[in-house]
Amino acid sequence: MRSPDHIPSEATSDGKWRFYGETSPEPTAWLIKGLLPETGAALLSGQWGTYKTTVALDISVSIMAGLKFANRFRVKRTGGVVYLAPEGSSGLESRVSAIAHARGLTKPLPFAWRADCPPLISFDAVDKLTKMVASAAAGLRRRFNVPVVLIFVDTIVAAAQ
Numbered sequence: 001m002r003s004p005d006h007i008p009s010e011a012t013s014d015g016k017w018r019f020y021g022e023t024s025p026e027p028t029a030w031l032i033k034g035l036l037p038e039t040g041a042a043l044l045s046g047q048w049g050t051y052k053t054t055v056a057l058d059i060s061v062s063i064m065a066g067l068k069f070a071n072r073f074r075v076k077r078t079g080g081v082v083y084l085a086p087e088g089s090s091g092l093e094s095r096v097s098a099i100a101h102a103r104g105l106t107k108p109l110p111f112a113w114r115a116d117c118p119p120l121i122s123f124d125a126v127d128k129l130t131k132m133v134a135s136a137a138a139g140l141r142r143r144f145n146v147p148v149v150l151i152f153v154d155t156i157v158a159a160a161q
Helices: 052-065 088-101 125-144 156-160
Strands: 029-032 079-086 109-116 148-153
Touching: 029 052, 029 088, 029 125, 052 079, 052 088, 088 109, 109 125, 125 148
Parallel strands: 079 109, 079 148
Antiparallel strands: none
């Protein structure tokens, strides 16, 4: 039997299969080193009352200000944060403010939020989300001259309905 590194090239002619060892892997581009990738999706999950929103807002402050998250994880790319909060948006501003002040920040931060989110299971959710984020991004660019680097949906369950 031949080893996997001797597979004839015609076996992969459709271009969709990739095989371990064919190429050197690209290093992961991080938004927060070792914790949150620069692109893609991540999930912050847990039971009700386990401080998920507080952690999300602390991550947000770290990203906006370029501070280490949890005094440990280095922020690799700073910028604006868009926060869609169909559940519990009424206290976001005071919570962000408290976290920022606790970390020694007093200036306004590039944080945009709203209390609604299109139902994520609807057929046009991506189009609606794209337009919402583009609107927030334009405001953040105008006010702070920063790109959006992080988008939170809090919570996925509330946004799916």
